[in-house]
Amino acid sequence: MSPSPPHPARDTIPVGDIELHDNYLPALPAGDHRVEVTHTLWTGGGKTFTAVQRFTVRGPQVAIDTAAVVAKQPPDASSGLYAEVLPHLVLGDPMLPWERAVRGAPAGTPWLALLVLTDDQLVGGTTAPTRTITGTVGDFLAGDPAVLKPELAVEADIGDTDPCAYIQVAATEFHAVAPRLEELRFWTHCRGANTGDRAILGLKEDGLFAVVVANRFPATAGSTAATKNIVHLVSLEGHEKILVDDPDFQGRTSVALLSLASWSFWAYPDRQADFADLAEGLTRTPDGDQAGRDEMWLRLASPYQDTDGTPAPRRQVARRLNDGYLPLPYLTRSGEATYAWYRGPLTPVLPVATAQAARATTADALIGYDPAWGTFDMSLATAFETGRALAVADAAFAQHLLELKHAARHLVDTLYHQATSTHLPQDGDGPDTARAAFGLLLGGDLLTALGTPPARPTAPWSPPAPAAPPADPTQALDDFLRSDATREALTGALADGDGLKEHLTPVARWLGRLMLLHPVPFTHLVPDERLLPQESLRFFHVDPSWLDALVSGAFSIGAQSSRDTLQDQIVADAVRSAAARTAAAHRDTLRGDTSGDPDAATGAPTEAGDGLGPVTGLLLRSALVSGWPNLAVRAAAPDGTPLPVLRMDHLAPTVLLCLFGGLPAMVELREPQEGFRFGVEDHGVIPLRNMLPPDSPTGRRLGEQLGADVTFPVLDHLRTGTGGRVLDIGSLIPALTAALETAHGTTLGPIGPADLAMQMVKVPEAVHFTGPDGDRR
Template structure:
């Protein structure tokens, strides 16, 4: 199988299957060597080996997505449930008799009263061991499989039991299996970090039964149970009229299971959940976009803004502050304002010369009202505490400072010595551009630099033979009243020069890299406690979406606090102060590339017009129901770079954009396409081939009425897959589109129900 390279974000590629080159099981490698004329016999060796593949259980991390979502309630009567697996090979890792491209897995959709036993589990699955499952039972049919060498008798497994009648009614036929599993490839750049494969390849197993719904107009919901089962060893029974002999039930290994409820209520489907996020911001007839900012809701009763104190409190709350208890060092109790890094307004950046050497320096006192603003002080102390807790970062920061000090001393020694030429001084750097700038600095700027005037002369190389130095003209040997002999001042003036900083930054890149990488994680708030991001739960109630900007001042205080550790002298402090901009720029650059390194994908993205970071927090059941939710933030139709997107909890999604989007779109994941029919039982007929007169996937003709004509006759809402495939091929032929080998990918394209999406646009977007 040849994967599509550089698949665009939002696109999806279907593949029939992904069959491994070597089947699982016990293998023997025999190597022989015959020597001519040797009577003792052939020389050879035998090596036994086991090719491992899941057989009785799978890793829980292999399940990426389920539809309908586990525990959800929605209008699912027209969809075919499916499960998305993070392992693209899994459905074909075991071989079924008769065909190597038939999956060994099937997804069964069952009613609670259709499963035999297992009453102690929500999914009616029974727990046991491999040995107990395989043990013979005169009434229960067990699969005819060989236990692999790496599977112990005591290994746990889960299984379900179905009556033989129900087994025949529900299970896919052996000829239908290939249509119910396929592979999908999508770009993972718009997904939360979940350890996904960088190639974005997933496998999907689709059920063949529509979930049961309540009677028309009836109350409540109908519970369904989905089981991903193994059909290995049951091939003789996957036919229309199998012979079960004296068996009355069939035992099936259950590899994954979940429950969901089907009803006529749309509140728990994707569209209903997303629309409900905005519906809460309506007050009956009007909608205020301002209500989607991350801040406390308006207090009730409203604040009296007629007084200076009331107006100030109202402004603070609107700007995202919350009042929090505050205790003076004297023990007195009062309150202070606090605001985290996620703010609803743009903030005025601190001036470049602002120094925050301590938390107290970052504490703001509002003398007009006698109240402290502890936002930046909290950020500073948080950065320091996180840095002190990470020994590796402390060591990396120490190594960087030591490297900087050593380089400074070496440069100054060469500048103040006649033993080195300009070429030898500039030879400290391998960067040609830095060399050129620094040579210019040596020949022109250095003699006139404050505190360095006369401290060194630009050397021009060794003197000609027989020539004597002109001591009277040598400022390095001739005292000059303008010369500052103070070494501290000399070092400070040297470090303050931009060319010197550029050279030091260039030569300390290796030592700066781990420091910048750690600070990049800090700038993206990975280690920052959530209660500092959202200090009051009322700011992010259940089923809410809140947007924000990142406060650069808060991040500045956070990094200053982290860089404050390990100061051993004034020289350390001055070096950190002088190199602060270099360190922060390196951290910012690392932060822009951090997500690409973590997920292995760096998609093309629009460059941010301004050095701003924005984002959102989504707290909703849509996050738990669609863990692979796709998110796009764009400006003028071009996607912005996602700096971070993580699920902080089962129902909480956190996202940061490089820039400020004018549109944010939330969509069901491409690889999580639903299968099924519309409310009338129709499926669209889509262009299945690329390069035709219309684009791939375009609807070609009148929708095909698939249901009820393609259901099995027993009334269990089971799709007759073979008949459905034939009807779809007939509809394509009628539309004058011929598909030579109609396979699982073609069937998937025709049966998908396009994912839903909802867009939030700014008032100016």
């Protein structure tokens, strides 16, 4: 996949909006090129000199990177009501469909097309789910009297032994479903979208995408049974001659096409497993009832009631479970097998922060014990040991942390010797180092004094008496470490480029990721599968004390004495503050956002309480995650202000974790903007949308529906004489143009690929969770 050119789409387009463009053309298409220069000397008989330089612009030709495919709709291996949906594929490289020239077609014609096929239309490839045939480029291009091969000029950097995948389509079926050469440009367009509300999937996302749409609606059996549909992204390069109304297949019975991507899905005549049904299923209990707000939190349902009439032991269990705890087996150090309560960092209740978690130096100091019930609470102790284990397991971080601690120790030693030296003034007005003191001597009459004969001493000389050592050196150093001056010096050095900052930066980055729970095992977050069953959505708060204990454990490695422990406590506040700022900027850093101060994340704390603030989030376990990998998730404060997304990651193919900076009043799950579906509404019509700019007399936004009753019958414009429902662009575009001009009351001009996409797009579906009572819509 070629790198996408820089584009401000992801930051300039508001979240929820999209830009549509007809295409994104390269300055020079891929392929073999030559530059010829001719120079004629008019003197000497008009002699001509010619130089030729050949070169190749590399671009995908027989295969594309799998990472180039951002989304497929309908999702791979899914099933649902897809009969009125045009399948499409989203590419992360917005220029890819136009990188190669198509012979006999104007600029802006893509070399790719999306074919929707059924098993009976394909030949061979019976061992693959999508009927692809794997082989080499030489195998694909080898002559075959029964198969029409493309007239493909293979680039110089592609060899006969290079691997490729291809399909064979029956010749009559290819003619029935393949777009005509003049239709190709209408089925591919470029789209811009803000990518700030979806997971980072390893792409260098700049907000631009290419979308290739099929020209055929999926096949359905017309009964309760599902019909398998196979979709292939194929190269049409070399097949231009048969993309006409009356093609000559040269007596061949099938056509070979390079398959660059493929997937399959099942189309039902009734509603099953589409976005709306999956999203609605998240709001229901296993019994099918509407879930209440209490049932959407990350916790187990309690078998007991927390009421006055419940026996005290059962009421205690109900309270613990309602607070997000789980009883887990626990073996005490004395060998007794019992149980202990455990709650991870994701809690259903707003936890009360405790300062002890940030000051702890051992896990034992964080073990909770309830003498009334004789039970242990191992939550914070587990967090401490988790942080310590993760730090020890990461050799690079351990090295950076030890270097920071050694540098801080050296600085403290220097400051202490300066403070206790008898050779330097203690009033703070003189030099603070021996070198500086000697430098002052050189600035006086030292050379003159050295040239003068020494005078005979008049009094006997005696060496100066050394300063009396402190009665308790350990206590003296302890007092020095606890002094405000030492704290200020250490904090300043952590923010100073010439001090400890270079050691702080890698430590703060690692701890910042730790505060976002990146390396924490999933079993520590969700210790029981019943907390997050299949097809469920659970909300939570993030326990700041659990995070403090986690960081304390990681920061505790390398402490060998009480002096190290005290020094760590002094430095820890500044390190935690820097780590919190790094965590807050972590997602922007991954997305390449350099608009902020690059040094701000690891500088000194700017104010008291500098940190992440309250963190909340959600866990989604659903086919929505695998079916819509770029699922958009947004959260808003009570005043409607969007909350920052601190982390959004796929923990598993069907599990999505989102962390928000703040407490949301509304959370929305929405189909991604670049993954909009195309198709028709009920009865085969589409609502017509405004194509005039906002400053037009209508005052409508671009793309806004013109009215509930202003529609256009798309299914009236299908190819005749074909078994599948294939759209006829030659009939569709003129009729659609006339209908739009009538609805707008003015001439609009020619309809392009972006205009067609805007009219054919189906409004993305979404589910909202709002209000204090857990209202959903």
